[in-house]
Amino acid sequence: xxxxxxxxxxxxxxxxxxxxxxxxxxxVDGVGIDEIMVEASLTHGAFYGHFPSKTAxxxxxxxxxxxxxxxxxxxxxxxxxxxxxxxELARRYLSVEHRDDPGRGCAIAALAVDIxxxxxxxxxxxxxxxxxxxxxxxxRLPGDxxxxxxxxxxxxxxxxxxxxxxxxxxKGALSEExxxxxxxxxxAEQAATESAVA
Amino acid sequence: xxxxxxxxxxxxxxxxxxxxxxxxxxxVDGVGIDEIMVEASLTHGAFYGHFPSKTAxxxxxxxxxxxxxxxxxxxxxxxxxxxxxxxELARRYLSVEHRDDPGRGCAIAALAVDIxxxxxxxxxxxxxxxxxxxxxxxxRLPGDxxxxxxxxxxxxxxxxxxxxxxxxxxKGALSEExxxxxxxxxxAEQAATESAVA
DNA sequence: GAATAGAAATGACGATCGTCATACTTGTTT
DNA sequence: AAACAAGTATGACGATCGTCATTTCTATTC
Numbered sequence: 001x002x003x004x005x006x007x008x009x010x011x012x013x014x015x016x017x018x019x020x021x022x023x024x025x026x027x028v029d030g031v032g033i034d035e036i037m038v039e040a041s042l043t044h045g046a047f048y049g050h051f052p053s054k055t056a057x058x059x060x061x062x063x064x065x066x067x068x069x070x071x072x073x074x075x076x077x078x079x080x081x082x083x084x085x086x087x088e089l090a091r092r093y094l095s096v097e098h099r100d101d102p103g104r105g106c107a108i109a110a111l112a113v114d115i116x117x118x119x120x121x122x123x124x125x126x127x128x129x130x131x132x133x134x135x136x137x138x139x140r141l142p143g144d145x146x147x148x149x150x151x152x153x154x155x156x157x158x159x160x161x162x163x164x165x166x167x168x169x170x171k172g173a174l175s176e177e178x179x180x181x182x183x184x185x186x187x188a189e190q191a192a193t194e195s196a197v198a
Numbered sequence: 199x200x201x202x203x204x205x206x207x208x209x210x211x212x213x214x215x216x217x218x219x220x221x222x223x224x225x226v227d228g229v230g231i232d233e234i235m236v237e238a239s240l241t242h243g244a245f246y247g248h249f250p251s252k253t254a255x256x257x258x259x260x261x262x263x264x265x266x267x268x269x270x271x272x273x274x275x276x277x278x279x280x281x282x283x284x285x286e287l288a289r290r291y292l293s294v295e296h297r298d299d300p301g302r303g304c305a306i307a308a309l310a311v312d313i314x315x316x317x318x319x320x321x322x323x324x325x326x327x328x329x330x331x332x333x334x335x336x337x338r339l340p341g342d343x344x345x346x347x348x349x350x351x352x353x354x355x356x357x358x359x360x361x362x363x364x365x366x367x368x369k370g371a372l373s374e375e376x377x378x379x380x381x382x383x384x385x386a387e388q389a390a391t392e393s394a395v396a
Numbered sequence: 397g398a399a400t401a402g403a404a405a406t407g408a409c410g411a412t413c414g415t416c417a418t419a420c421t422t423g424t425t426t
Numbered sequence: 427a428a429a430c431a432a433g434t435a436t437g438a439c440g441a442t443c444g445t446c447a448t449t450t451c452t453a454t455t456c
Contacts, residue, residue, distance in 0.1 A: 003403055004453070011404090027315055029227035032443060045446080046404045054444065102314075108363065113311040116300075116365030117225055123368030130367055150379045153360075157380050158352065161359025165306065165351075167314030169328055170321030181348045182355050206433065230413060243416085244434045252414065398456085405450070412443065420435070426428080 012050050014040045019061035020068060021103040024110035028058055028118075055118075059125055062115060065107035066129040086140045086155070087187050093159045094183040096176065099166050108133065108156070109163040142193060158182060210248050212238045217259035218266060219301040222308035226256055226316075253316075257323055260313060263305035264327040284338045284353070285385050291357045292381040294374065297364050306331065306354070307361040340391060356380060 003011070018040045022031045033054060034044040051057045092098060093106065102110045108130065115126045138145070138152040162182040169175040216238045220229045231252060232242040249255045290296060291304065300308045306328065313324045336343070336350040360380040367373040 008403065025315075027225065027227055027312065029225055030315065033445090034442080043405050044444090045406065048445065049403060108366070110311070112362045112366035113308070114225065116362070117223075117228065120368055123366060124370065127367035127370055127372045130363065131372060150383070153363075153376050153379045154356065154383050157359035157363055157376065158356040159359065160362060161355035161357065162351075164310045164314070164358060164362065165328065165355055168306070168310035168321060169325035170318055172322065172325055174325045174329060178351050178355065181351045185348070185352050209433090231415090232412080241435050242414090243436065245414095246416065247433060400453100400455075402453085403451090406448080407446100408448100409446080410444100413441075414439105415441105416437105416439080418436085418438100421433090423430105423432085425430075 011040070011042060011046075015042070015047070015050055015057070016060050016064050017068075019057050020065040020107075023058070023061055023114070024065055024105065024107065025103040028111070028114040055122070058118065059122055062107060062111050062122075062126060063129055065111060066126075066133060068104075068107070086137070087190050089137075089140070090155075090159065090183055090186045090190075094162055094166075094179045094186075096179065099163060099175070099179065100171075102167070106160070106163065109160045109167075112160070113164075155186065158186065209238070209240060209244075213240070213245070213248055213255070214258050214262050215266075217255050218263040218305075221256070221259055221312070222263055222303065222305065223301040226309070226312040253320070256316065257320055260305060260309050260320075260324060261327055263309060264324075264331060266302075266305070284335070285388050287335075287338070288353075288357065288381055288384045288388075292360055292364075292377045292384075294377065297361060297373070297377065298369075300365070304358070304361065307358045307365075310358070311362075353384065356384065 015036065019031075019036050022036055022039065033047050036057075037044040037047050047057075051060070098105050112126075115123060118126075134149065134152045134156060137156055138148040141148040141151045141155070143151065159182070162178055166175045166178045169178065213234065217229075217234050220234055220237065231245050234255075235242040235245050245255075249258070296303050310324075313321060316324075332347065332350045332354060335354060336346040339346040339349045339353075341349065357380070360376055364373045364376045367376065
């Protein structure tokens, strides 16, 4: 059943999108090719016409997830041309909605641990995308390039850690306390540095 | 081949210890019962004499890992009765050695994402242990109980996030930069609050 | 309209997954 | 010495894992 190039590309993309979602939700080892292909409305046998191996898909899907995820596009309701400020980002990042929707959320929080168990090539690829995300955040922070970059690392680490901890603690009081406390601290800190700069 | 109670308990413990290590290294879905039992010098069939299911082992092993891991006992070379100060903890937590040895390291950084994919009961158990770890860290921080607790959350989140990111970025420059930058910031911050209190 | 090429569907492979019933072996008790 | 009890080893189960070779169907090309 021959398809047009466009259809083939669309299928390829759909597999990647579905995988990016399922990997984030269930983990790289928690989903099989079969489940991904079913969700993509294809049979599992067709998989190897698109990818040489599951590992290859992990690479594509995690790169896609990094681009698709969290931060800038948690919800895509900002007018084009405008940028979310950091406090706005923190507010969304550390929300209960983000905690409960890993499949559409930040790829770092959802996949970094899994990627940490992959081989060097995969980690190098992930590091590249990580660099891009750090750059994006740094652009929204005050100070010279180095200071902003370092600040981005610290703030990203804090947000990722808080989200990961909140997700592990279920939906109890502790989970939301972590989210709230860290969000407030980040907001307060930001307000302080802004008034200092001004 | 009947064993004494002590031997049985020892076998049980060994399974838990081995699992706590392997789960942290390879993830909960990355290790099978068979591998765990072989590493514990038993056959996989004997497993179900000790645990009703793999899930039960995940619960015991993650609790054990929380107690065994990171922070207070990354290396057990402190004299009894003394406590590591927070900067010392941060230094060890954000070291290359800790990054490269998840099997003996912090259970939160290694397992929190996996636990976030388990059921509510497992997450509630994990939250209890998380609370204990937060309390331990809060004891080493200045301020009243609430402030210290909140500070512990922030600092833990930052360290966990930094470690997770560093592990995902392989062994390249970015990985160590994250570790270094976050460690320096935490140390500097601590020095500032201490001098403010004094 | 016929031949060809390209992509998905089918179905199977060996390996491993979690689980368990059974057999065996050996301390403990009588 | 014999009977019992208790924990491990054996071996198998159905399901699912990742991976392919083969078949089938349909766009495209002639």
